[in-house]
Amino acid sequence: MGTKILIVDDSATMLAIISDIVERSIPDAEILSANDGREACKQAVRHLPDLILMDWEMPNMNGLEAVSKLKRNELTSDTPIIMLSASDASDNIKLAFEAGAMYYVKKPVEETELIARIKSSLAISSQIKDLKAQRNQLMLSNHKNDTILRSILPAPILAQVKQYGSISPKRYRNTVVLFVDMVDFTSKSGKMSHGTLLRELQEIFKEFDRVIESQFCTRIKTIGDAYMAVCGMFHELENPELQGVKTAIKLREAISKRNQTNSIQWEIKIGLYSGDVICSSVSTTNLSFDIFGETVNMAARMQNACEPDQINISEEIQKKVKDYYHIVTRTARKVKGKGTIPMYYIHRTISNDISPKQKGATSISNPLFLLN
Structure with a gap:
């Protein structure tokens, strides 16, 4: 499966420029696009891209709001995001990083810097995917082991084995x-x-x-x-x-x-x-x-x-x-x-009430067998 990169910008010109840079630096990348933060969040959940390039200044939902929303979503919380903005104010940079952006690149973008940030982000994205796959495999293995152990050990004994070996x-x-x-x-x-x-x-x-x-x-x-x-x-x-x-x-x-x-x-x-x-x-x-x-x-x-x-x-x-x-x-x-x-x-x-004195226990409802 090829690399998916979502580019978000309300300017058709900037979308074309950034897309061209991405295509030349990552030839096999599948490029997705969105015109505002709200659409970006929908596209991200639908396609689960490996990287998002997010413009800050956009209508409806700006880039900062979109980044915050994506980081709160379990499906996209680990997706690397590069924030793009015409502002180089330190407060904005701080806000971007606090929201969850991995890098902050000032517009107009410098191609060499952007390519370096893209490749670094994709490498991190790949490592995150590998770690998730290993974690899922470990969880699956543990689940299978627990299922097997539960079939041969009572729950209190299984807990003892897990704690003390x-x-x-x-x-x-x-x-x-x-x-x-x-x-x-x-x-x-x-x-x-x-x-x-x-x-x-x-x-x-x-x-x-x-x-x-x-x-x-x-x-x-x-x-x-x-x-x-x-x-x-x-x-x-x-x-x-x-x-x-x-x-x-x-x-x-x-x-x-x-x-x-x-x-x-x-x-x-x-x-x-x-x-x-x-x-x-x-x-x-x-x-x-x-x-x-x-x-x-x-x-x-x-x-x-x-x-x-x-x-x-x-x-x-x-x-x-x-x-x-x-x-x-x-x-x-x-x-x-x-x-x-x-x-x-x-x-x-003899008695219709022979329930055990234990919370949650139920009493007998069916008649007993009779001896011939």
């Missing part, structure tokens, strides 16, 4: 870990193409992400067809157990709703366990984030001991939500490392 270990108390597993995933996936399987998981987990975020919980990771999230880690809740159950119900509802319109039918099993978790990164070379501890292990075992389309909860969670749900007591199950422990299924709601 690492993920420091931290214990979070009174959390509820959710494990979600797709029923008969291996047998079903063997009958699908790779593309269909990937699309199914992407659509399901995307909806899970939406539910998790809307319920003040945090997605931790996916493990094949399994999905892990936690409530009460980055959002302070009066009853994280209640919020965890509410979230699990909404995840189950999301699958049920999807099955109504999708040819591929899925069932899920959800296990919940409450307690403390430790979050950190275990790799010194890869940026990763995970949670650890007995609560995580027990949530996975609660899910393993669950039946399709059920929500299996621990005794501690049952105590915190029994006033809000009818609960089915299951036969106690033996769990590795813990012996035989009580387990419970969520049956149906």
Whole structure:
């Protein structure tokens, strides 16, 4: 793209003289013209010239007013402007520079001086364009990096990484870990193409992400067809157990709703366990984030001991939500490392108001699934 130079003067003679000088000094330049400051501002925004040669004394809007207006416009604020004037008064020169002019050239113009000012201004204009391009590329790169990082790191952890460059270990108390597993995933996936399987998981987990975020919980990771999230880690809740159950119900509802319109039918099993978790990164070379501890292990075992389309909860969670749900007591199950422990299924709601005590949270509006 060739160089664009806008020449502004209310005198046709001066326009012709300056245009001739520009054409001889910059042969490939595209010359634009305007007869007053108002028209100059319109032309500048429309064509975004590399340089503007602006006469001071013009009707309607003089050159000084035009320069001030152009410098206030984001599109033209960096465009170099050479002010041309018959006056050599020091006050005028000062005003021109204060308004944003790069050079001040007295009329009648001396050709050698004007050419030098033009070439210097164009060199600066080129440097400004290069810097803008580099800045835009850097911003685009940072945006892409942030998008990738936001997909694998919770927002508070991403902020920590940006500030400190690492993920420091931290214990979070009174959390509820959710494990979600797709029923008969291996047998079903063997009958699908790779593309269909990937699309199914992407659509399901995307909806899970939406539910998790809307319920003040945090997605931790996916493990094949399994999905892990936690409530009460980055959002302070009066009853994280209640919020965890509410979230699990909404995840189950999301699958049920999807099955109504999708040819591929899925069932899920959800296990919940409450307690403390430790979050950190275990790799010194890869940026990763995970949670650890007995609560995580027990949530996975609660899910393993669950039946399709059920929500299996621990005794501690049952105590915190029994006033809000009818609960089915299951036969106690033996769990590795813990012996035989009580387990419970969520049956149906008792209270219509089970909203978490957190600003901005919403209450349940859809009925729960009923056990057969």
